[in-house]
Amino acid sequence: MLQSCCAGICAFLLCPTLHASTVFRCEDASGHITYTLQGCPVAADQQLQSADNPTPGQGKAVPLAKTRKGEGKRSKKDKKSEDLLVVGEKQDGCGNRVTGSERRSAMIRQQARSGMTQRDVESSLGKPDKITSQDGQTRYHYEDNEGNRRQVTFDESGCVKGKH
Template identity: 70%
Template sequence: MHRLLRAVSCAFLLCPSPLLLASTVFRCEDANGHVTFTLQGCPTEQAQQLQNADNPTPGNDKPVPLAKTAKGARSSKTSKKAKASELVVVGEQQDGCGNRVTGSARRAAMIQKEVRAGMTRADVESTLGKPDKISSQNGQMRYQYRDNEGRSRQVSFDENGCVRGKR
């Protein structure tokens, strides 16, 4: 019994607790003082600092007071300043095709079973399924699809695996 208790306590100590999980992110500041946070690291021209990102579960620590609101109406100077700020996208995923078809346009094309220039092979296979025939010539791949009525459809890819536009 004593040996079993010791084994269970050792196993408990070796398993990481989900409460201890946190992430480290990069805090990037450019020459103009704009600050961005990313998991991928900062560009060489920006100052980089490591920042611990810890999100404790509610009820495990001291209460955090809510932000105090300014009394009175917002001044027009404050609202102009808020409008002047711009959105910075950090760590955008590259699809290898120049991100020519992204977001809602990609989803709409897939739902309507359309193939658009700039889609990847994975996008085409997700839209139309596995091709009936694959051919390759000069580093360029071609998928051929045939439906139940005997009609055929061809999709051509460039050397990067992106759907080529019509000439």
């Protein structure tokens, strides 16, 4: 009895988990609805939506929603007014001051540019030889084989500080 119970628990723990994504449903004052992964603007009403796409079992289609009789048959005029627009941009936590192409170019050239994240700098320059922190600022210290030293300073948000 105890062995079968333990086997059942082990089987439960080893089962793969199903992953669903949560998206934000944003509705502005004029009733315009957008869906995004990054959150809604301050003035918009925000609701969380679960986006789940289950794997069909045994080759049978799994209906995602049931429609009522008469629903789903819309004229072109009705459809145009309900077009769905999904707007979103990935936020890097540093105000997106460095574009994707600028970030890639800096990493190829092994540079640290203002607005890059700590993760970007580590991808570009590698793990630092030494890390120091003082007054909310973090500094990465690098030294190459010839004794040349380099220091990268981050603000309290983990973004490379620019020269002022």
